[in-house]
Amino acid sequence: MTRRDDGAPQPDAATTAAEYVAALRELREWSALTYRQLAAKAEASGRVLPASTVAAALGRATLPRAELIEALVIACGLGATDAAHWLEVRDDLAAGRIGERAEESEPPPPAEPPAEPTTRRRRPWVWPAAAVAAAALIAAAVIFAVRGDGDDHLDAPHGRLPDxxxxxxxxxxxxxxxxxxxxxxxxxxxxxxxxxxxxxxxxxxxxxxxxxxxxxxxxxxxxxxxxxxxxxxxxxxxxxxxxxxxxxxxxxxxxxxxxxxxxxxxxxxxxxxxxxxxxxxxxxxxxxxxxxxxxxxxxxxxxxxxxxxxxx
The missing domain is CATH 2.80.10.50 (Trefoil (Acidic Fibroblast Growth Factor, subunit A))
Incomplete structure (x- = not known):
């Protein structure tokens, strides 16, 4: 079972429909909400999630409908982006693309460099001036984002309080x-x-x-x-x-x-x-x-x- 930093279960490790449904059950337990509470929260957001339907779906080993998954994930307290990710994994399972997802998650092995004649010396790697300038701008942006405006109490872009x-x-x-x-x-x-x-x-x-x-x-x-x-x-x-x-x-x-x-x-x-x-x-x-x-x-x-x- 994979989880986010806040402990929310994720479906990425699921390789079968049964494992995916088990991840959904974990998500429901993590939310600490009853089926009726989930139904009420879904209704408040304009979605339909009958308590009896979600209870039955989480008791099976087959993939639930996409609409039910979206409503359940959002009712559990996650956002639209998280729901889209759960649906993407569901679609991969339904279409048998889990093998493709696993291959895509692993970087390809590095290609062997072509052999060079022994009489030639390798040229040192030289970055073009434009690439150097772009790298400097990116580094400056990262440093600024991390440091913020120097205020110890608020992260200015989001009004966020640090730990x-x-x-x-x-x-x-x-x-x-x-x-x-x-x-x-x-x-x-x-x-x-x-x-x-x-x-x-x-x-x-x-x-x-x-x-x-x-x-x-x-x-x-x-x-x-x-x-x-x-x-x-x-x-x-x-x-x-x-x-x-x-x-x-x-x-x-x-x-x-x-x-x-x-x-x-x-x-x-x-x-x-x-x-x-x-x-x-x-x-x-x-x-x-x-x-x-x-x-x-x-x-x-x-x-x-x-x-x-x-x-x-």
């Missing part, structure tokens, strides 16, 4: 004194750790951002006792009301968040699996210590906006 340790500050707190950290449900329904507003001066545990795709992040809590946990939306809920709690990092869609720039240095946090927004229970008026973060319908309110302060 590192951060304080996450709800933008509706006037003095910026509260940050997201570990707390408990105020109604005492459970005693598990969840994300709440805490005074920044003693917020716990350390929070790290890890880039998994352009503008998409894991939010890791690094606890010296419990180890590393990734924030996720409880039970991969699709609707509003899901709290944020740490769990073992798997790369599932409900453990990944799109950071959407709304103002310089200010972002909305959107769970990838649902497309909703992270906010504070009680809205902008809730400025107390212990208020829980939750998944909510995007309103544009200030409690759904966050500043990120890098800690070196």
């Amino acid at each position: 590192g340790k951060y304080l996450i500050k709800p933008a509706h707190i006037p003095d910026g004194s509260l940050c997201l950290g570990e707390g408990r449900e105020r109604n005492r329904r459970t005693d598990r750790p969840i994300a709440v507003q805490r005074p920044c001066k003693n917020v716990f545990p350390d929070t790290y951002l890890v880039v998994v795709a352009p503008d998409v992040y894991r939010i890791e809590w690094r606890n010296p006792v419990d180890g590393v946990g990734c924030l996720r939306v409880d039970d991969a809920m699709m609707g509003p009301g899901g709290l944020l709690s740490p769990i073992d990092c798997t790369g599932a869609a409900h453990q990944r968040f799109l950071f959407e720039p709304v103002d310089p240095g200010v972002f909305r946090i959107r769970p990838v699996h649902s497309g909703l927004c992270v906010g504070i229970i009680g809205g902008p008026a809730e400025i107390s210590d212990g208020a829980e973060a939750e998944q909510a319908v995007c309103t544009g309110a200030t409690d759904q906006r966050f500043r990120f302060e890098r800690i070196d």
Whole structure:
């Protein structure tokens, strides 16, 4: 089974229809969504993915229809480019071109250089002036892309935050004194750790951002006792009301968040699996210590906006 950097299963290693379907099952499990949740998400994007149909398709060893695969891949949290790749592999399997794909993936052996007369000396390789200039321009472009504009906090072309340790500050707190950290449900329904507003001066545990795709992040809590946990939306809920709690990092869609720039240095946090927004229970008026973060319908309110302060 091949996987992307964010853990999403890929179909590239599949050589039979059964292996391809097994990869689809892995993708469904990675998304952490139920069949009904997948159906609802597909419907929200204008696609049809009946829960019973996808369950039956993933229980067989034959290739599903192309339309079902496209809807399933996108409902699992991947993009149109990923769906196109899954369909390409499906078409190769259906047409018996897997052998051709394997041959294309291996570079041809280098050709033997022609023998030269022993009386001739080899000429040193000299690049034409135009090629040298082009190479210099490419190298300069690569260096610029890597270095950016010199800002340690944002990658200017994408408004992207680099990997590192951060304080996450709800933008509706006037003095910026509260940050997201570990707390408990105020109604005492459970005693598990969840994300709440805490005074920044003693917020716990350390929070790290890890880039998994352009503008998409894991939010890791690094606890010296419990180890590393990734924030996720409880039970991969699709609707509003899901709290944020740490769990073992798997790369599932409900453990990944799109950071959407709304103002310089200010972002909305959107769970990838649902497309909703992270906010504070009680809205902008809730400025107390212990208020829980939750998944909510995007309103544009200030409690759904966050500043990120890098800690070196």
